[in-house]
Amino acid sequence: MIGYTLRRLGYGVVVMCLVTIFVFVIMRLVPGDAVSLQLQDTGVSKEAADALRAEFGLDDPVWVQLWEWLAGAVRGDLGASFYNKEPVVDLFLARVPVTVQLGLLAMLVGTALGLTVGIIAAVTRGSVTDSALRVFAVAFLSVPNFVVALLLLTAFALWFAWSPPLVYAEPTEDFIGWAQQMAIPVFALGTGGMAAVARLTRSSMLESLGSDYIRTVRAKGVRERTVVLKHSLRNSTIAVLTLLGLELATVLGGTVIIERMFGLPGTGQLIYQAVLDRDYPVVVACTIFYAGLFVITIILIDLLYALVDPRIRTGKALS
Amino acid sequence: MPSPPLLEVNDLYVRFPTPAGPVNAVAGVSFTVSAGETVAVVGESGSGKSVSSLALLGLLGSGNISAGSVLLRDEELVGAAPERLRQLRGSELAMIFQNPMSSLDPLFTIGDQLVEALRAHRPMARRAARARAVELLREVGLPDPERRVRAYPHELSGGQQQRVMVAIALTCEPALLIADEPTTALDVTVEAQILELLRTMQREHGMALLLITHDMAVVAEMADRVVVMYAGRVVEQGPVAEVLRSPRNPYTRALIDSIPTPATPRDQPMPAIAGSVPTPAEAPAGCRFHPRCPSVLDRCSEAEPPLYELRPGRASRCWLHDGALRAGPAPAAGEVHHVA
């Protein structure tokens, strides 16, 4: 088990390195750089611009830039923003909590709602409830999350004359304000995952409810509640866990737009602006953050598999 | 009748929805099981033998009982409240299945699954249930029960898993154990062990055994009485020794003849039944066996013969027995007729 985890971690590190190098190089291939964008329309001379490029190291070949950046990175120095010259690490750490809150809550809400909807649909298979829930799930699966967010904003504004506050408040300072601001983004981000989880939960529960071991549990005279919530659900979570890794990718991708829409100062906003500005150090740092988050989640999911399924935990036969 | 039977199945119909409309997988099946007795229901695929047994416990997936009655100690189970059926399952009526590998929940230990069965019907402290689980595992002959109680199903062999299933079935001392092809998925040496275990447990716990099987040899070894089914119908029933030695129904006879035994001559063709076993949807009109029957008569394709009671406890569904009847209106299918 430990060897398995370490191997997974090893793969994760390799993936992160590859992603970093890929983004590092790709960003520099995109036309235009930070200097030309900053200095356009200012009439600054070409010499001055070149001097600025030299200061940022942009005149070196890509592989030299990469090497210098890596040398800094291993010391914990991810460089400074090309704009305000602030260290990327500081810039970044200030924004991480918002994205983590948003992402985690969206995942939690999506998974919890998805499981609930999936269980209800599976248990009431073939009924009107089941059909309604399935239509509802497909609808959410096919509508992008920012559209859901817009619809919710409009609906609340129209019917309740309410809209979320525009300035972010720390939950520790103004919990109500924070909750008001986070509610719609969290829900909008969570819906896609919810729909996917609901569909998968429904189908794997149906498969499990028709299985031999469930027949045995029923033959023992166990209450149907236990049959569904203990045996069938637990067996279905194995499939759902796989989905959660993919859901995280959707949620993280979603934060970029949602954070901008709701004025949430998270890494999504940061990376959005940094890409437009060709602020390479910031983009690369954000990418590493997202890749790292992803790798850690996947390892966690693998560990959860082992926690749920003894066949993974104990390998093969002891008899 | 000395004592009323423990289980009395009367004219049972089990219907399944199919795209082509509802199909009766079991059509008018009647049999009884007395306390402590072993009754075998034997048949080939599509005979409805497993469906009947699952229907008794209310464990059918998509099908349902459309007519008939199932009495357990004079209590009607058809139409009984689901909660009542749940109370009976595992306490009065226990069941084991064909495939032990897939019949245990892979995510829970053997001990957990036994404890769950113990606590489903009576309040019991977790600790006491745990101790009882170890005892039960020892009783069914699982080696090293103290350790195995913490094992997961995949850590056991098929034979050991089936022993665990038997232990689960025994938790509440059921009056009737239904064993649905309990050894079909097992190797012969393990099959012999499980059959022996079932015999021992039956003797020690005084329970009745309803054995569902396709294997006449298992019937011969285990059962007191046998019910032979074909395409959803009972075609013959009676004491095992009599039915096997002198089958009265042409299907039973042909089936027995087509089983290879150590005495089958190698230089001659095996006696075989022509054609194939019909699925419930394609069961022919008239006698369901008539297209394959070596003794077929004209009337066999026109009307289905009733189950003739040849003498108390012995019955066969075949027009051949009609010769012994006085002239009279043709009896309706499903009724029992006495042969003079």
Next chain:
Amino acid sequence: MSPDAVASMSPDAMTSEAPLFEARDLVKRFRSRRSVVQAVNGVSLRIPRGRTVGLVGESGSGKSTVARLALRLLDPTSGQVTFDGEDLLRASRGRMQALRRRMQIVFQDPLGSLNPRMRVLDAVGEPLAVHRIAKGSARVDRVVELLERVGLRSGDLYKFSHQFSGGQAQRIGIARALATDPDLIVCDEAVSALDVSVQAQVLNLLKRLQSELGLSYLFIAHDLNVVRYMADEVCVMYLGEIVERGDGDTLFADPRHPYTEMLVSAVPEFAPERADGRARRSVPRGEPASPSSPPPGCRFHPRCPKAMERCREEAPALRGVADGRAVACHLFDAGREASAR
């Protein structure tokens, strides 16, 4: 006794001509990350022309692996396979392709081994196309002939496999195997999934085809009585080794190897004429060990009621004991030595 001597020693009635198929000392190990599974450990077989060799054994005995090795669907870890005098393991790819026409296999699950989207014409005719034997109307004619041979009708030509019952599907499987005019057919549990009433039909069909076409069979099944009925010589396998072989009648009536004895006594007694006098037979003990960790010495010794000290350390070789009989058991070494003195 050297392995070669063991392999060459076979039932005398069957050695009169060169066998169609011969395997010597087949060994097959499968490696997984954690363990090595010894699926087959030194199996030798010879199948004379027009004859049937039966393999019986429980799950894990390696009988299906032997089937795959025989057809070179798997390559052995070591050993030799000859077909009609030709070394299969040294055959070139092209030569192997030509030889494959002459060796076919019929599987257990008739419906599962037919492509559900293929019509009977294509399922049965596929080997004809693969081996470029016939096409167009010649192919249709040949398929019709094959269908009639196995007891199906030309009207079935354009049906799909799901329109057939298990027994009919197995007939299609047999017709497909016959398409290339093979000399050897491996039947791997070919009747195990069938209903009893249908099983007898398929057994009869296989026997009839054998006498009509002079086929040789390697007939693998777990049902002793089925193998006894089909085979001229029966080999009993346990954990990858042949423990006893001989004529089916005498083998099962008078088993020598303790495992054969256990196997025979484990089969539920079905003799209608004796159905009331139920024999209380001895119940076998234990379960087979895992092929990834076979016990040392004789692989059967942990379950053997007659195990001796020697069985724990030394694996017994397969030796001839009587006409056409060979047993791998130390009990018979002792007997031989005693009688020789």
